[in-house]
Amino acid sequence: MAQQNTSSAGRLRPNNRKPLILNAAVMNTPSHVSPGLWRHPTNHSAEYTNLKYWTDLAQRLDDANFHTLFITDSLGSFDVYKGPHNAGPAIESGAQFPINDPLLLVPSMAAATTNLVFGVTASVTYDHPYSLARRFSTLDHLTNGRVAWNVVTSFLTSAARNHGLEEQIEHDERYRRADEFLDVTYKLWEGSWRDDAVTKNIQSGQYANSDLVQEIHHRGKYFKVPGPHVCEPSPQRTPFIFQAGSSKAGKDFAAKHAEAVFVGSQLPELVRPTVDAIKSTAQEKYGRDPNHIKVVVSISVIVAETDEAATRKRDELLSYGNIEGALTLFGGWTGIDMSKYSDDEDFRFVNDYAIRSVLDKWSSTVPGSENLPWSKKRIAEYIMLGGYGAKVTGSPETVVNELERWIEIGGVDGFNFGSITVPGTFDDLIKFVLPVLKERGWLRADIEKDKEGATAREVFLGTPRLTEDHPGHRYTWARDGDRPVFPSNTE
Amino acid sequence: MAQQNTSSAGRLRPNNRKPLILNAAVMNTPSHVSPGLWRHPTNHSAEYTNLKYWTDLAQRLDDANFHTLFITDSLGSFDVYKGPHNAGPAIESGAQFPINDPLLLVPSMAAATTNLVFGVTASVTYDHPYSLARRFSTLDHLTNGRVAWNVVTSFLTSAARNHGLEEQIEHDERYRRADEFLDVTYKLWEGSWRDDAVTKNIQSGQYANSDLVQEIHHRGKYFKVPGPHVCEPSPQRTPFIFQAGSSKAGKDFAAKHAEAVFVGSQLPELVRPTVDAIKSTAQEKYGRDPNHIKVVVSISVIVAETDEAATRKRDELLSYGNIEGALTLFGGWTGIDMSKYSDDEDFRFVNDYAIRSVLDKWSSTVPGSENLPWSKKRIAEYIMLGGYGAKVTGSPETVVNELERWIEIGGVDGFNFGSITVPGTFDDLIKFVLPVLKERGWLRADIEKDKEGATAREVFLGTPRLTEDHPGHRYTWARDGDRPVFPSNTE
Numbered sequence: 006m007a008q009q010n011t012s013s014a015g016r017l018r019p020n021n022r023k024p025l026i027l028n029a030a031v032m033n034t035p036s037h038v039s040p041g042l043w044r045h046p047t048n049h050s051a052e053y054t055n056l057k058y059w060t061d062l063a064q065r066l067d068d069a070n071f072h073t074l075f076i077t078d079s080l081g082s083f084d085v086y087k088g089p090h091n092a093g094p095a096i097e098s099g100a101q102f103p104i105n106d107p108l109l110l111v112p113s114m115a116a117a118t119t120n121l122v123f124g125v126t127a128s129v130t131y132d133h134p135y136s137l138a139r140r141f142s143t144l145d146h147l148t149n150g151r152v153a154w155n156v157v158t159s160f161l162t163s164a165a166r167n168h169g170l171e172e173q174i175e176h177d178e179r180y181r182r183a184d185e186f187l188d189v190t191y192k193l194w195e196g197s198w199r200d201d202a203v204t205k206n207i208q209s210g211q212y213a214n215s216d217l218v219q220e221i222h223h224r225g226k227y228f229k230v231p232g233p234h235v236c237e238p239s240p241q242r243t244p245f246i247f248q249a250g251s252s253k254a255g256k257d258f259a260a261k262h263a264e265a266v267f268v269g270s271q272l273p274e275l276v277r278p279t280v281d282a283i284k285s286t287a288q289e290k291y292g293r294d295p296n297h298i299k300v301v302v303s304i305s306v307i308v309a310e311t312d313e314a315a316t317r318k319r320d321e322l323l324s325y326g327n328i329e330g331a332l333t334l335f336g337g338w339t340g341i342d343m344s345k346y347s348d349d350e351d352f353r354f355v356n357d358y359a360i361r362s363v364l365d366k367w368s369s370t371v372p373g374s375e376n377l378p379w380s381k382k383r384i385a386e387y388i389m390l391g392g393y394g395a396k397v398t399g400s401p402e403t404v405v406n407e408l409e410r411w412i413e414i415g416g417v418d419g420f421n422f423g424s425i426t427v428p429g430t431f432d433d434l435i436k437f438v439l440p441v442l443k444e445r446g447w448l449r450a451d452i453e454k455d456k457e458g459a460t461a462r463e464v465f466l467g468t469p470r471l472t473e474d475h476p477g478h479r480y481t482w483a484r485d486g487d488r489p490v491f492p493s494n495t496e
Numbered sequence: 497m498a499q500q501n502t503s504s505a506g507r508l509r510p511n512n513r514k515p516l517i518l519n520a521a522v523m524n525t526p527s528h529v530s531p532g533l534w535r536h537p538t539n540h541s542a543e544y545t546n547l548k549y550w551t552d553l554a555q556r557l558d559d560a561n562f563h564t565l566f567i568t569d570s571l572g573s574f575d576v577y578k579g580p581h582n583a584g585p586a587i588e589s590g591a592q593f594p595i596n597d598p599l600l601l602v603p604s605m606a607a608a609t610t611n612l613v614f615g616v617t618a619s620v621t622y623d624h625p626y627s628l629a630r631r632f633s634t635l636d637h638l639t640n641g642r643v644a645w646n647v648v649t650s651f652l653t654s655a656a657r658n659h660g661l662e663e664q665i666e667h668d669e670r671y672r673r674a675d676e677f678l679d680v681t682y683k684l685w686e687g688s689w690r691d692d693a694v695t696k697n698i699q700s701g702q703y704a705n706s707d708l709v710q711e712i713h714h715r716g717k718y719f720k721v722p723g724p725h726v727c728e729p730s731p732q733r734t735p736f737i738f739q740a741g742s743s744k745a746g747k748d749f750a751a752k753h754a755e756a757v758f759v760g761s762q763l764p765e766l767v768r769p770t771v772d773a774i775k776s777t778a779q780e781k782y783g784r785d786p787n788h789i790k791v792v793v794s795i796s797v798i799v800a801e802t803d804e805a806a807t808r809k810r811d812e813l814l815s816y817g818n819i820e821g822a823l824t825l826f827g828g829w830t831g832i833d834m835s836k837y838s839d840d841e842d843f844r845f846v847n848d849y850a851i852r853s854v855l856d857k858w859s860s861t862v863p864g865s866e867n868l869p870w871s872k873k874r875i876a877e878y879i880m881l882g883g884y885g886a887k888v889t890g891s892p893e894t895v896v897n898e899l900e901r902w903i904e905i906g907g908v909d910g911f912n913f914g915s916i917t918v919p920g921t922f923d924d925l926i927k928f929v930l931p932v933l934k935e936r937g938w939l940r941a942d943i944e945k946d947k948e949g950a951t952a953r954e955v956f957l958g959t960p961r962l963t964e965d966h967p968g969h970r971y972t973w974a975r976d977g978d979r980p981v982f983p984s985n986t987e
Contacts, residue, residue: 105727113604
């Protein structure tokens with residue numbers, strides 16, 4: 006399996022390695038993917054309602070030269086397990102519930118840091134593009150451009166019901182609506198104000214030149230927004246766009262809109278086709294340079310001085326786990342209510358293809374583990390150590406060797422490190438993994454004083470504004486460019 | 497006119513005066529009510545996109561023992577002047593445009609201060625109660641309860657059009673919808689989680705007791721929200737409620753829901769009936785203790801060492817004004833497009849009752865001024881010095897005498913000081929007015945160390961939670977109280 010891919014972008018040439026993207030993933034809730042672990046001594050996640058918990062975390066990551074603090078979100082409860090519509094197990098375990106608004110954390114964390122980028126999840130399904138565009142423009146101003154938007158369409162029925170719908174909008178329809186949503190926001194962000202519209206002319210008293218601000222006249226299938234955008238141009242205009250769709254419609258959406266995509270998989274060999282498909286769709290269907298889409302894989306790391314110590318650490322972490330909470334997450338992600346099965350069920354043999362196919366994937370991560378029974382407990386423990394995605398436990402060298410497999414074989418540009426404990430997981434990465442990555446030439450150089458405070462897009466793509474091949478760019482109204490034209494109706 | 501009202505609450509007994517409420521009013525925009533003044537040397541409002549501008553302002557007000565920083569908001573442009581649907585004059589002058597989201601400023605300002613309360617305007621007309629409840633619960637957590645919500649229903653057609661409507665929802669219908677909106681949020685904030693639902697049980701791993709969290713099953717005319725609330729109990733549960741309705745429906749809404757109301761008028765004699773009407777409606781129609789509604793009047797102060805110096809300061813401020821911007825605000829507030837009139841029109845004699853009645857009120861503030869012509873320029877200058885509301889220019893003694901008239905005759909509990917320049921206006925208040933207020937016994941005492949960081953409701957009403965007579969209180973689920981019952985349908 007150790008196939009080498011040295012040709013592509015010269016990834017394995019020492020001293021000339023493309024620096025990895027290092028993201029830290031968290032959620033504004035007591036337990037992101039590790040229910041019960043809020044009790045662990047290295048976990049302060051139950052202090053999520055306290056602003057200082059967040060600014061301390063941001064400073065720690067900024068000092069360690071992480072690229073991004075990533076805050077995922079959810080708008081309802083995981084209510085499939087022991088359901089339907091039963092939030093009880095989520096409430097008991099604190100599994101992604103309760104959950105506070107992530108956007109409100111960002112300005113304070115930005116003020117407490119110099120370079121860290123803040124990636125924030127916001128759903129397009131229950132919001133309006135005119136309002137959300139204002140929120141992100143405000144964040145882009147207050148953070149001096151250090152903000153990224155993770156576009157999601159929300160998958161929880163409980164979120165739909167609490168927003169007044171009887172059931173969710175159909176999956177692909179959600180993505181069609183999302184596509185128009187982004188089109189509206191691009192028009193507002195890129196094309197409503199010319200770059201130099203704000204004049205602040207002390208003599209004449211003119212704040213902005215109204216000839217350089219225009220309405221967008223959007224009349225689509227889902228939205229009518231005449232404009233103009235209510236915010237003046239912010240550093241990035243369009244916030245840097247993250248996306249994580251894994252369905253066919255989601256991948257197509259990512260290929261069109263994303264400037265960075267999250268992918269998830271158990272093995273680098275399995276993720277490579279997804280990476281290649283997104284990049285080739287971007288190139289062939291949407292005419293984009295595939296290098297303008299950074300690929301970040303979610304991975305959960307348990308690391309200690311030696312492989313043995315790491316295994317002991319894993320067991321110690323698991324001793325704090327809440328199995329019911331983990332099965333609650335499993336229910337929300339898969340739609341499968343595990344309470345219908347007995348505790349001694351071996352799920353390798355259940356008459357449910359969906360379960361078996363998930364477990365087959367999970368088994369593939371540990372050679373030989375196909376022969377181990379999958380009990381509820383083992384399923385729960387798998388989730389507690391980093392959710393659905395890739396995992397590695399071991400010494401610094403073991404971990405970095407595995408990360409390199411993801412780079413070489415998976416073709417990813419970096420990692421979205423999950424948090425089993427906060428800040429414990431990140432402290433371990435900083436202490437054990439980053440030094441080895443540095444030694445092997447994978448870390449970005451320390452940021453020079455005069456390059457501090459770069460915008461998110463500069464950090465990821467080296468430019469402050471949407472690249473020319475991005476679908477939002479056709480609306481960009483540059484100082485020396487033409488006034489963008491908006492199709493009057495996008496239906 | 498100097499009628500005394502010494503009996504009510506013993507307001508004029510020296511050394512036993514009820515401390516005034518001191519609010520500072522601003523907006524997340526270059527020009528709140530004083531277009532053109534962003535150029536004044538004491539005005540930093542054009543730095544509104546910079547977080548430090550806000551934390552500096554908050555610290556200054558906190559140090560001076562102000563009660564509240566109040567951030568008003570607007571969701572569209574003032575587009576009546578030279579309209580219809582013409583945002584041009586607002587863009588040129590920066591008159592409440594552009595305008596950024598106010599909520600995102602609050603956590604950083606709270607972290608930078610100890611006692612200051614943050615009152616934030618949020619409209620219920622284009623938002624959903626489930627989402628807005630989460631945003632305010634998050635703010636209440638992050639500020640440790642130092643947040644107040646100014647409930648508005650939005651009055652700008654441009655806001656309606658940008659949210660996909662052809663025209664605004666009819667005025668009284670907006671208030672009926674707002675009434676149900678608040679009912680939903682009370683259920684979520686007060687009744688979905690029992691006070692002690694979060695157990696954080698280290699032994700069992702229970703984060704919260706699901707028996708103490710319930711759905712709200714709201715099915716009304718406008719909203720369907722099953723719940724439960726997605727946030728755990730915050731310090732105040734329901735944020736302290738401000739309201740500023742001046743219409744019949746708005747005053748009725750205030751009498752029912754508000755814990756503090758903003759009133760606006762030119763003269764204390766004119767505001768008194770409004771204050772009395774709100775309090776008596778609260779008492780008679782809604783069974784509330786009228787003392788549980790604090791009344792704050794908007795006022796704009798220009799103060800200097802002497803009356804003459806203050807007049808000179810006023811003229812100097814006006815020399816920075818932007819007349820077009822002020823007429824833009826006038827158009828948005830009144831619906832009247834002044835561009836249809838010539839520059840030398842004397843508006844005392846125009847054939848438009850709406851204009852004449854506004855100007856009659858304005859004239860009443862300065863005895864004898866009825867005989868001065870109202871030109872466009874004079875109308876604009878009136879607005880630039882504090883908008884529609886009350887104004888006073890003079891020495892510290894002149895100003896405080898006038899403030900005392902508002903307390904005695906108007907029956908108000910305090911002031912919402914408008915900002916002509918920021919922080920200039922507040923610096924002047926701190927330097928000139930507060931010492932005289934202190935001398936006369938009107939200021940609250942310095943806050944003792946052990947009473948620092950009180951919640952908004954403790955500051956205004958002396959209690960952290962909704963009082964028993966408030967309509968939200970019937971949903972309150974206290975540790976030792978009954979489980980609240982929700983009517984299954986509020987239609």
